[in-house]
Structures are given as C-alpha cells and as structure tokens.
Amino acid sequence: xxxxxxxxxxxxxxxxxxxxxxxxxxxxxxxxxxxxxxxxxxxxxxxxxxxxxxxxxxxxxxxxxxxxxxxxxxxxxxxxxxxxxxxxxxxxxxxxxxxxxxxxxxxxxxxxxxxxxxxxxxxxxxxxxxxxxxxxxxxxxxxxxxxxxxxxxxxxxxxxxxxxxxxxxxxxxxxxxxxxxxxxxxxxxxxxxxxxxxxxxxxxxxx
Amino acid sequence: xxxxxxxxxxxxxxxxxxxxxxxxxxxxxxxxxxxxxxxxxxxxxxxxxxxxxxxxxxxxxxxxxxxxxxxxxxxxxxxxxxxxxxxxxxxxxxxxxxxxxxxxxxxxxxxxxxxxxxxxxxxxxxxxxxxxxxxxxxxxxxxxxxxxxxxxxxxxxxxxxxxxxxxxxxxxxxxxxxxxxxxxxxxxxxxxxxxxxxxxxxxxxxx
Numbered sequence: 001x002x003x004x005x006x007x008x009x010x011x012x013x014x015x016x017x018x019x020x021x022x023x024x025x026x027x028x029x030x031x032x033x034x035x036x037x038x039x040x041x042x043x044x045x046x047x048x049x050x051x052x053x054x055x056x057x058x059x060x061x062x063x064x065x066x067x068x069x070x071x072x073x074x075x076x077x078x079x080x081x082x083x084x085x086x087x088x089x090x091x092x093x094x095x096x097x098x099x100x101x102x103x104x105x106x107x108x109x110x111x112x113x114x115x116x117x118x119x120x121x122x123x124x125x126x127x128x129x130x131x132x133x134x135x136x137x138x139x140x141x142x143x144x145x146x147x148x149x150x151x152x153x154x155x156x157x158x159x160x161x162x163x164x165x166x167x168x169x170x171x172x173x174x175x176x177x178x179x180x181x182x183x184x185x186x187x188x189x190x191x192x193x194x195x196x197x198x199x200x201x202x203x204x205x206x207x
Numbered sequence: 208x209x210x211x212x213x214x215x216x217x218x219x220x221x222x223x224x225x226x227x228x229x230x231x232x233x234x235x236x237x238x239x240x241x242x243x244x245x246x247x248x249x250x251x252x253x254x255x256x257x258x259x260x261x262x263x264x265x266x267x268x269x270x271x272x273x274x275x276x277x278x279x280x281x282x283x284x285x286x287x288x289x290x291x292x293x294x295x296x297x298x299x300x301x302x303x304x305x306x307x308x309x310x311x312x313x314x315x316x317x318x319x320x321x322x323x324x325x326x327x328x329x330x331x332x333x334x335x336x337x338x339x340x341x342x343x344x345x346x347x348x349x350x351x352x353x354x355x356x357x358x359x360x361x362x363x364x365x366x367x368x369x370x371x372x373x374x375x376x377x378x379x380x381x382x383x384x385x386x387x388x389x390x391x392x393x394x395x396x397x398x399x400x401x402x403x404x405x406x407x408x409x410x411x412x413x414x
Contacts, residue, residue, distance in 0.1 A: 202380035
C-alpha cells in the first residue's frame with residue numbers, strides 16, 4: 001500500500017471528477033462501469049484512470065469492470081467524504097447569498113454552518129436557515145465549532161485579512177472567490193475560483 | 208519565436224495569475240517588479256516564472272526586473288485580452304444573478320451581453336441592464352452577435368443540452384458551474400467551477 005502523501009496532487013484533483021461521474025451513473029441506475037466508459041464520459045484516457053486508482057490499491061477485476069457503489073464508497077473514504085464537513089462562508093453579497101442557498105453541498109459532503117459579513121445592514125439577517133454573523137466574531141465561532149474549511153466571497157482588498165483570521169481560528173482549507181492570490185502558511189490549502197481567471201485561460205485559444 | 212501552440216496548457220493557465228499580480232502591483236503604484244517578487248506573492252518559484260515567460264520571448268533585462276506596464280500589456284496581448292470579449296450567461300438563478308451583477312468582469316476583458324433562462328417567470332425581467340431572454344432564442348442571439356464565450360449556471364441535468372446549443376451557435380469556450388462533465392467536440396474549451404469539486408480536492412489533506 002503506497003504512503004498516501006506520495007500521491008501527486010494532480011491525481012487527487014481528478015478523484016472528485018471520478019466520484020461525480022460515478023454518482024451520475026448510479027443515478028442512471030447503473031451498477032457496473034469500466035475505466036473505458038469513465039474515460040469516455042470524462043475525456044480522460046482509460047489508462048490514466050486505472051493508473052490514478054492504482055495509487056490506492058486494487059479496484060475491480062480485469063475484464064469485469066468496477067462495481068459502482070464499491071468504487072464510490074472507496075473514493076469517498078479516500079477523499080475523507082465519509083463524514084460531513086462544516087464550512088464557514090465569509091461575505092454575504094450576491095455570491096455569498098448564492099453559495100448560502102446552493103443545495104448541492106449537503107448531498108456531497110459539506111454543510112455551510114456559519115456565515116459572516118462586516119456590513120451592519122446584513123448582520124442578523126438570514127440566508128436560508130442561517131443568521132449572518134458579525135465578522136468580528138469569526139475567530140471565536142470557528143474555533144468553538146472546530147470548523148476547518150471556509151469559502152471567501154469578499155472583495156480582493158479584504159481577502160488576505162479574512163484568510164489570516166480564518167487560519168488563526170483553525171481553518172486549513174480555503175475556497176477563495178476573491179480575485180487575488182492569498183498567502184497562507186504550510187499545511188493550509190487554497191483553491192481559487194475567480195471566474196475571470198478561468199475565462200482568461202480560454203481566450204488564449206480563441207482568435 | 209516559438210509556435211504559440213507549443214506552449215503547454217499549464218503555462219497558459221498561470222499567465223492570468225501573473226496578470227492579476229501585476230494589476231495589484233500597479234494599483235499599489237509600483238512600476239518595476241522581478242520574478243523573485245512575483246514568485247513570493249504567488250507561491251511559485253522565480254525560476255518557474257522566468258521559464259513560463261520565456262515561451263513568449265524576452266521580458267525585462269537581467270538584473271533590472273520587469274517594467275510592470277509593459278509586462279501587463281504583453282500578457283494581455285498573449286491572452287487576447289487586448290479586446291473585450293462578449294460572454295453569454297445561461298441560467299438566471301441565484302448564481303446567475305450573482306454573475307450578472309458581478310462588477311469584476313468588465314475591467315478584466317469581459318462583458319456579459321446576453322442572459323438566458325427557460326423559466327417564464329424570469330424571462331423579460333432584468334439583471335442589471337440586461338433583460339433575461341428565453342433560452343429558446345439562444346442559438347439565434349448568440350449566432351447573430353458572434354458571441355464565442357459562455358457561462359453555464361443551470362442544473363446538471365440541463366448542462367449538456369445547453370452546451371450543445373451554445374456550441375451549435377458558435378461558442379468555443381465555456382465556463383461550466385454545473386456539477387457535471389460536459390462533452391464537447393475538439394476545438395471547444397471548457398473550464399469547470401463546481402465549488403464542491405474544489406472542496407473535495409482539499410478534504411483529502413485534512414484528517
């Protein structure tokens with residue numbers, strides 16, 4: 001069994017995509033799939049899929065394919081999705097409201113359990129079942145509840161300060177929507193979701 | 208001068224990040240920077256930055272660093288951001304509204320110029336200055352206006368059909384927020400922004 005830390009980030013990055021495809025197959029009532037079928041759905045070679053999965057042991061048997069429920073469970077386990085993760089959301093603007101109302105988190109392992117903003121006009125109002133809390137209480141609330149993941153949906157000028165506070169309170173994984181690179185200490189993960197960066201990655205290929 | 212197509216996607220993917228950092232430096236009133244400083248801000252090695260930029264010719268002089276306005280202009284040119292790109296938005300739910308109201312597109316090369324939904328209760332209403340159009344008019348409007356980029360903010364079950372229609376109308380670059388992999392023909396680019404996938408890429412590293 002290989003040491004988990006030896007698995008390249010890029011392989012880990014593909015596992016949620018495999019999980020998503022398996023979920024869709026299961027919803028279609030399917031029970032067995034193959035690396036070939038997964039590859040066709042995802043635009044990834046079947047050899048790549050088999051190689052990625054081989055980091056975590058043996059899945060399926062040669063020629064019989066993968067049992068979808070088994071592979072899903074195993075991927076959930078590897079990705080630590082066999083539990084529900086609490087997530088804090090900072091920023092209750094348009095995007096914060098959209099995230100707060102999004103119903104795709106809960107079924108896939110995540111629940112937003114605290115929302116913060118600094119605007120007195122927003123503090124105390126609700127997004128879904130949650131009251132918007134004063135960002136001044138961020139460290140206290142996150143520390144008390146043991147929250148380790150957060151989404152940043154504040155303007156670029158505030159993102160670093162918010163990240164520093166989140167990390168001080170115990171957060172170790174940040175989804176950053178603000179259009180700025182944030183500096184974090186070793187051991188803290190950040191993923192970036194500024195839509196403009198992703199658009200700019202495609203215009204190069206358009207003439 | 209290397210052939211543009213020979214530049215790896217991963218290098219192109221970092222250029223918008225460099226551009227973002229240069230924009231922040233310019234906003235701070237700075238005129239000169241170095242690969243070392245950029246690297247520190249971005250958590251990327253200075254050698255990597257120099258190597259990435261070397262794909263596109265010579266920038267700056269040994270020991271004197273980069274002139275920020277020049278490097279910004281050159282990156283914008285390389286990424287085809289020396290023009291404004293029209294973008295269609297499909298889906299006028301919470302996320303669609305947040306994207307439609309986001310003021311970070313225009314200053315960085317993009318403008319949403321058409322919004323579509325299939326809900327009769329939404330069609331005809333406004334998001335900012337734009338009227339929500341019937342998705343039945345998607346191909347006609349996109350083709351007429353020559354729109355080549357689109358954002359998909361519809362449920363997973365509708366994303367493939369929407370993508371097919373967009374591509375038939377001439378779209379060649381898609382930002383997909385729906386939690387599903389979409390199949391596209393060669394020559395069409397897709398970037399994925401399902402927040403759950405990005406959260407799931409981090410939980411592996413949390414215990």
